[in-house]
Amino acid sequence: MLPKHEATYALCDVNSFYVACERLFRPDLIGKPVLVLSNNDGCAIAMCDYCKSIGIKMGAPYFQIKPLIEKHNITWFSSNYGLYGNISQRFNQILQRFTDHVAPYSVDESFLLFQGFEEDLIERSQKLRKTLLQCLSLPVCIGLGPTKTLAKVANYYAKKHKKSSTGVVDLRNVHHRKWALQHLEVEDIWGIGRRLAQKLRFQGISNAWQLHNADYKTLQRMFSVNMERTILELRGQPCLELNQHPVAKQSILNSRSFGTPISNKADLKEALAYHTTRCCEKLRQQQSLASNIEVHLYTKDRQQLSTNLSLVEPSDDTGLFLQAVNQGLDNIFQSHQTYKKAGITLYGIVPSNGYQSDIFNNSKQRPELMESLDTINSKYGKDTIKFGSLGFEKRWAMRANARSPHYTSRWSDIIQIK
DNA sequence: TCTGGGGTCCTAGGACCC
DNA sequence: TCTGGGGTCCTAGGACCC
Numbered sequence: 036m037l038p039k040h041e042a043t044y045a046l047c048d049v050n051s052f053y054v055a056c057e058r059l060f061r062p063d064l065i066g067k068p069v070l071v072l073s074n075n076d077g078c079a080i081a082m083c084d085y086c087k088s089i090g091i092k093m094g095a096p097y098f099q100i101k102p103l104i105e106k107h108n109i110t111w112f113s114s115n116y117g118l119y120g121n122i123s124q125r126f127n128q129i130l131q132r133f134t135d136h137v138a139p140y141s142v143d144e145s146f147l148l149f150q151g152f153e154e155d156l157i158e159r160s161q162k163l164r165k166t167l168l169q170c171l172s173l174p175v176c177i178g179l180g181p182t183k184t185l186a187k188v189a190n191y192y193a194k195k196h197k198k199s200s201t202g203v204v205d206l207r208n209v210h211h212r213k214w215a216l217q218h219l220e221v222e223d224i225w226g227i228g229r230r231l232a233q234k235l236r237f238q239g240i241s242n243a244w245q246l247h248n249a250d251y252k253t254l255q256r257m258f259s260v261n262m263e264r265t266i267l268e269l270r271g272q273p274c275l276e277l278n279q280h281p282v283a284k285q286s287i288l289n290s291r292s293f294g295t296p297i298s299n300k301a302d303l304k305e306a307l308a309y310h311t312t313r314c315c316e317k318l319r320q321q322q323s324l325a326s327n328i329e330v331h332l333y334t335k336d337r338q339q340l341s342t343n344l345s346l347v348e349p350s351d352d353t354g355l356f357l358q359a360v361n362q363g364l365d366n367i368f369q370s371h372q373t374y375k376k377a378g379i380t381l382y383g384i385v386p387s388n389g390y391q392s393d394i395f396n397n398s399k400q401r402p403e404l405m406e407s408l409d410t411i412n413s414k415y416g417k418d419t420i421k422f423g424s425l426g427f428e429k430r431w432a433m434r435a436n437a438r439s440p441h442y443t444s445r446w447s448d449i450i451q452i453k
Numbered sequence: 454t455c456t457g458g459g460g461t462c463c464t465a466g467g468a469c470c471c
Numbered sequence: 472t473c474t475g476g477g478g479t480c481c482t483a484g485g486a487c488c489c
C-alpha cells in the first residue's frame with residue numbers, strides 16, 4: 036500500500052500523433068492506413084500501426100517505401116507542423132484539467148505530477164484518456180511511476196501492450212517494477228542511446244534491472260552524472276524535476292533542405308532571410324535578445340560552410356540580423372558550389388526585460404515596428420507583412436506535395452459544413 | 454536522384470590568469 | 472636558468488531526446 040499523498044509522475048503520450056492530427060479533420064481516414072513524411076517529403080516520421088505491421092520503418096526514405104505505399108493504398112501527408120503545434124496546445128489544455136502540474140516535454144507528450152488526490156490514479160488516468168479521445172480524437176497511453184524515468188518505462192509498456200494494458204500501466208509497485216525492468220533492454224531506457232547501450236553491454240549490463248542494480252558511483256565516473264541520475268531514477272529516487280515552466284532557449288535554430296539544390300546567390304539570400312525571420316520571431320516570442328548569429332550552408336557534396344557574426348549589442352530586430360546575414364553570406368559564398376540546405380542559428384541569448392542598452396550605440400532598434408509586425412502576422416497569417424529581402428519566388432522552397440490544409444490557423448482553410 | 458529538423462547537456466582540452 | 476598549482480572561461484565534439 037502506498038502512502039496516499041505520495042507524488043506520482045505520469046507520462047501521457049499520444050499514439051502516432053501526426054497521424055491522429057491528420058485524421059482529426061479527415062474522419063474518412065479512421066481505420067485506414069495513414070503515413071506522414073518529414074520536411075521535403077524525405078522520409079517517414081509517423082505512421083499508424085498497420086503501416087508498421089507491413090514493415091515500414093521509422094525514418095525510411097520515401098523513394099524506398101513508395102511501392103508499399105501504393106500497394107497497400109496508404110494515404111500519405113507532407114508534415115503540417117502548424118497544425119500539429121496547434122493540436123498540441125489543446126492537448127496540454129486538457130491535461131491541465133486533471134492536475135495543476137503539467138510539463139510539456141515534446142509536441143506529442145507531457146509529464147504530469149499527481150499529488151494529493153484521493154481518487155485512484157489509474158481511474159483518473161482512464162478518465163483523462165477518455166476526455167482526450169472525446170474532445171480531440173487523440174488516443175494516448177499513460178505510464179505511472181514515482182520518477183520520470185519510471186513513468187517513461189511504464190509508458191513504454193502501455194504502448195507495447197496497448198490492448199491488454201487498456202492504455203495505462205502503473206509501476207508504483209516495486210514487484211511490478213522488478214518484472215518490468217528485467218524485461219526491458221538497456222537501450223530502451225530513456226537517456227540510454229545506441230552508443231551508451233553498446234558500452235553498457237560491454238560491461239555486462241544488458242537490461243534495465245542490471246542497470247538498476249549497478250554501482251552508480253562507478254558508472255558515474257565511467258560515463259557521466261546523467262548515468263548516475265538514470266540509475267537512481269530507476270530505483271525510484273527522483274533526480275529530474277518536472278520543469279513546468281519552459282525556460283528560454285539558449286540557442287534558436289531554423290534550417291531547411293531546399294526542394295531542389297541551388298547555386299544562385301540571390302536564392303540563398305532569400306532562403307537565409309526566411310530563416311532569419313523565423314528565428315527572430317521565436318526570439319521575440321520568448322522575450323529574449325540575441326547577440327550572435329551563425330549562417331550555415333551545406334553543399335551538395337556534404338561540405339559545411341559557416342560563419343559567425345556579432346551584433347554591437349543584443350537585439351531582437353529582424354532588420355539588424357538580416358544585415359549581418361548578408362555580410363555573412365558574402366564571407367562564405369562560393370560561386371562554383373551547389374547548395375542543398377541553409378540555416379541560421381541565434382545564440383548569446385539574454386532576457387529582453389532589464390537589458391540596459393548602450394546609449395552610445397547608434398544601431399537602430401525598432402521595438403514598436405517589431406511588435407506591430409508580430410501582431411499583424413499573428414492575426415492575418417505568416418508573412419502578411421515581411422521584409423523585402425524575403426522575396427516572392429521561393430525557388431528554394433522545400434517539397435511538400437501533400438500537405439493538409441491549415442485547418443486551425445488559416446481563415447481560408449476552415450472546414451465548411453454545407 | 455531521392456534519407457528531416459530542432460534542441461539540450463556533458464566533458465575534455467586549450468588558453469589564459471594569478 | 473629554472474619553473475607549481477589552481478582556477479576560470481570558452482569551444483568543439485559527442486551523446487542524447489523527440
